[in-house]
Amino acid sequence: MTTTGESVESGARGAPGGPWWWARRRSMVLDVLIALASVVECVFEGLDFAGEAGIPSGAGVSLGVIVGSVLVLRRRWPIAVVLVSIAASAASMGVLLTVIGLYTMAASGLPRRVTGVLSGMSITGTLIVTVVRFQRDMAKDGYHPPFWVAALVAVLMAVGITVPPTLSGLYVGARRRLVESLRERADGLERELSLLADRAEERAEWARNEERTRIAREMHDVVAHRVSLMVVHAAALQAVALKDPQKASKNAALVGDMGRQALTELRQMLGVLRSHEGQGTGRSAGAADPLPLASVAAAASAASSSASAARAGAAAPSGSSASDAATAAGRGIDASAPPRLRDEAIGGPCLEELEALIEQSRAAGMVVDLLVEGAEQTYAAMVETTAYRVVQEGLTNVHKHAPGAETRVRLARRLGEVAVLVENGPSDRAVADAGLPSGGNGLVGMRERVASLGGGFVSGPTDAGGFRVSAVLPDQAARREQAARAEREATAEQAARPDQAASSNEAARSEEAVPSEQAVRAEQDGRSDEAARFGQPAASEQAAPLPTKPVADSLKGRGPAA
Structure with a gap:
């Protein structure tokens, strides 16, 4: 019924x-x-x-x-x-x-x-x-x-x-x-x-695309510089092969070293990718966890440090080992650990390796001046790695677009932040162009790196016919430590003077410790403005926005394009 x-x-x-x-x-x-x-x-x-x-x-x-x-x-x-x-x-x-x-x-x-x-x-x-x-x-x-x-x-x-x-x-x-x-x-x-x-699939696809972009950016950062130097040394080798056999032999050795370093970097990065894939397959047949960027950065770190060690074998082996040991000690890492494990723990190349990076460009014939300002101090691993990559990308662009140009690298260490600048003059017409290709992704990747850390990044041509790349990177850990130190000092001062009103100090500290969203945005915009002003010799010289591909081609004789 x-x-x-x-x-x-x-x-x-x-x-x-x-x-x-x-x-x-x-x-x-x-x-x-x-x-x-x-x-x-x-x-x-x-x-x-x-x-x-x-x-x-x-x-x-x-x-x-x-x-x-x-x-x-x-x-x-x-x-x-x-x-x-x-x-x-x-x-x-x-x-x-x-x-x-x-x-x-x-x-x-x-x-x-x-x-x-x-x-x-x-x-x-x-x-x-x-x-x-x-x-x-x-x-x-x-x-x-x-x-x-x-x-x-x-x-x-x-x-x-x-x-x-x-x-x-x-x-x-x-x-x-x-x-x-x-x-x-x-x-x-x-x-x-x-x-x-459907949304999860879209998010997974977005995450995969984002991870591909990050891996491509890492590979560009750790390989493009080496390959560019290889091309420059190969061109120099071709030019002096008959005139100066001794210099040709030296350039050939440098090309071989750069090639081995590039292969080492690629092998280590692919090893990280494959090891992560094997771990994911063994853990779950249907799981497809995204590859952490830290693993790629660790591989890049290992490759970069291995390159420094190989280069130091021909120039200054003891100095490189001392630099790695000092970096590991500065970050609380056992210096007696194997180099690869120590580099992975560090998380990437650091600011102490800038001198070695610049020496590579000098060996390729570039005139580079390094100016370091501020007391020596240690920043977070990602901050130092990003600053290193910005300088590396700037030097690579000089090799590509401004052969023979005089270049100056400026590093300013400040309390809670670090600023870097790579600026070159116009290219020397007497120096032959190495013919290095440019995909226009280097500066875009640097901008993404700096923005992910809350910093400011500016790049563009100068009035003198050159090109400038500058970045200001905040160190949140150092700032938190500074705020904690200030709070401890204020607490000690308040304990020494109990007659002072505690409520006003507490309110002031809470306002400083918890900034509003508008304050965070204003601070990041201020870093971009500071990056634009950083290293300018004259007030009339303003940083231009990121050039497009046609503009990059037109700047071939002026300086690095995007």
């Missing part, structure tokens, strides 16, 4: 060949069978009513057929079926019609007050008809029972016919609506999960 009382909405599709309110063929067959049973019942009751009322039997049969067949419409018009059953109760017919009609009405989802009113009308009609018929039938047999007996029989009859189907219909309707709501909720959750899966 659960198929009866189905909602009108569920029958909108219709059964083939039947009225549209029948959702399924089974429901149509069930309704027709119930209607036939009701017609048979009403026909017999119509004959009895015709005999009692003194009307033709055909009229009673017709009335029974009409009343009984109303059940066919119970799904479409449940209220009309109940009203017909109430009216038919006056003729003592339609018990099945009343039961099925009340059940369908209660299960159809009509307002409770409508169901209650129609159920009350059905009970009232059944009570009246039952009392009258009971007293009349008892009088025919010569019995005259008390009125309360007739009333009791009528109440039992009315309650038995009306209440069970109504309660059953209410239960089935509530259960059906609950199932529908759960189904809709499940469908909604499925759609939401599908949407979340």
Whole structure:
């Protein structure tokens, strides 16, 4: 019986060949069978009513057929079926019609007050008809029972016919609506999960693209410089091969060293990538964790330090080892550890290796001056690595776009930040161009690196016909340490002078410790302005925005392009 009382909405599709309110063929067959049973019942009751009322039997049969067949419409018009059953109760017919009609009405989802009113009308009609018929039938047999007996029989009859189907219909309707709501909720959750899966796939694709970009940037930083120097030394080797065999031999050795260093860098970076892939496969067959950038940076660090060691083998081996040991000691790392592990712990090339980097460019024929300002101090590993990469990219661009240009590198160590500048003059027309290609990605990668640390980066041509690259990098760890030191000093001063108001100092320290978002943005914009002014000889000389590719081609004789 659960198929009866189905909602009108569920029958909108219709059964083939039947009225549209029948959702399924089974429901149509069930309704027709119930209607036939009701017609048979009403026909017999119509004959009895015709005999009692003194009307033709055909009229009673017709009335029974009409009343009984109303059940066919119970799904479409449940209220009309109940009203017909109430009216038919006056003729003592339609018990099945009343039961099925009340059940369908209660299960159809009509307002409770409508169901209650129609159920009350059905009970009232059944009570009246039952009392009258009971007293009349008892009088025919010569019995005259008390009125309360007739009333009791009528109440039992009315309650038995009306209440069970109504309660059953209410239960089935509530259960059906609950199932529908759960189904809709499940469908909604499925759609939401599908949407979340799509978004997760988009985020994963974005993360993969971001990781590819970072790996490409790392490979550009650690390999492009070496390859550029190899090309420069190869050109010099070709120029002096017959004139100065000793210098040609030296240049050939330098080319070999640079090539081996580049291969070492590539091998170490690929080793990091493959080892991470093997660990991910062994951990979970379906897992695809993104490669941490720190691993790539560690590989770059190992390659850079290995290059420094190889170069020092021909120039100053003891000085390089002392520099690595000093760097490791300055960062709290055991200097007796293997070089690769020590370099991975350090996290990348540091500022102490700038002199070696500049010596490589000097060996390739570049005139480079290094100016260091400020007391020697140690910054965070990523800060020093980024500053090193900025100088490296600036020197690489000079090799590419301004051969023979005089270059100056400036390093300013400050409390809580470090600033670097690479500026070159116009290229020397007498020096042959090495013909190094440029993809225009180096300065873009440097800008991304500096921005990720909250610093400012500016690059562009100068009025003298050269090119300038400058960056200001904050050291958040040093600033936090400085703030903690200032807080300790303020606490000690407050303890020494207890008469001072503690609340004002606490408020001032909290304001300094928790800057607003506008203050952070203003500070980063200020670093960009400072990077633009850093190293300018005149106030009229302003840093230009990042040149486009055509501008880069036009600056071939002036200085490095993007």
